[in-house]
Amino acid sequence: MGGETERTAAASKNEEKQAQVDIRKGILGFTESAVMKCAVELGIADALENSGGPMSLFELSSSLGCSPPALYRIMRFLVHRGIFSQKSTSQGSTGYVQTPISRLLVRHGENSMAGLVLFLSSPMLLALWQCLSARVLACETSAFEAAHGKGIFQYTATDPAFSKLMDDAMACGARVTVPAIIDGCPEVFEGLGSLVDIGGGNGTTLSIVVKACPWIHGINFDLPHVVSVAPKNDGVEHVGGDMFDSIPNADAAYLMRILHDWGDEECIHILRKCRDAIPRDKGKVIILEAVIEEKETDQLKDLGLMMDMVMMAYTGKGKERTLKEWAYLLNEAGFSRHSVKHIQAVESVIEAYI
Structure with a gap:
């Protein structure tokens, strides 16, 4: 009887913890669209599309003319959500590459949805x-x-x-x-x-x-x-x-x-x-x-x-x-x-x- 009560109490605590996570994710849901807009404005997808291969953080930040530490955090966020990806280069380092989602962010791509991102x-x-x-x-x-x-x-x-x-x-x-x-x-x-x-x-x-x-x-x-x-x-x-x-x-x-x-x-x-x-x-x-x-x-x-x-x-x-x-x-x-x-x-x- 005591064990069942403990399991019920633990399950309730887990539900409460998950509820707190879910409500914060809901409140902060706007961040994904805001960071995607940032990516369009910076031209990240365009730079990767024209690179011919994975781009290191330094190469990408140099191409865009922006701060490497700030760009790293933007890319970490977008990679985590599957909008961009990372791939090993022939030199053994890691670079950023396109995904089916990020190709839709190329400003003048055939199926570009960059305009929709900027509008919304x-x-x-x-x-x-x-x-x-x-x-x-x-x-x-x-x-x-x-x-x-x-x-x-x-x-x-x-x-x-x-x-x-x-x-x-x-x-x-x-x-x-x-x-x-x-x-x-x-x-x-x-x-x-x-x-x-x-x-x-x-x-x-x-x-x-x-x-x-x-x-x-x-x-x-x-x-x-x-x-x-x-x-x-x-x-x-x-x-x-x-x-x-x-x-x-x-x-x-x-x-x-x-x-x-x-x-x-x-x-x-x-x-x-x-x-x-x-x-x-x-x-x-x-x-x-x-x-x-x-x-x-x-x-x-x-x-x-x-x-x-x-x-x-x-x-x-x-x-x-x-x-x-x-x-x-x-x-x-x-x-x-x-x-x-x-x-x-x-x-x-x-x-x-x-």
Whole structure:
């Protein structure tokens, strides 16, 4: 009896100790994104990518022009988390090397996500997390609005630098997600003569699509201040406007990470505008969004729930949705059927038909 009591007391102490560790890890969770931002700003991944082999601490610090002791601590942190790695050189010393994660931090890499790191770790966005409780207490506003006095989309219209930061971040996602569609379910783009990308930013999505599917005429549709600075791409036409008013006609309307910015009422309105823009016989709406599986317990659900908190903070009304919630929106918008396809990305492909 006494032994069982002692074991119970020991287990309780271990649980308490682990709880203290877990809560500190939660509180300090921001450090990983902050140090990753530091790595991008210093150009650590770029230096290693161009080195041709492992780089010693001295070589790396000389290349970057920074303090070896400080860089050592940064690299120790990032190596511990598997973002960079270490490898023995032919001389028997140890040097830093790239990993699949760190290659995504190369500023101009093919699948670079450096822009997303810089955007999500920007002071403008970090500040609004201090106002999340204000969003919960006053559901009519967003944490972004509570922190900065106006909504995120109103703010981007008046701040070109922040607008570009956002567009660069969205382009990062496009460079990963669109090839995943083309590789995983290319039939999504088959038979389309034209495609309008709603909220397409700088046109990265359509530039990838028309390169892989040159028979498609791409229409990059976004707010006038966004498309006015979008680069020219063959096969892509930039059109300025407001998706709440009207959407250019095309065989298919494409919405990638747009609807999660808005509440149900706004989403239904946007989807009805999409329905008006596509032909009734063969038209469709292609939606790229995370789908939260209610019974799912893996990392994708964890990431989806994190993104849901981001939507609550950034836009107020926006949220990530379950299959049941997506079905509700599409039915209310007047679509008769839809299908869901999973790809090698965080997002799934939802195709909706009139």
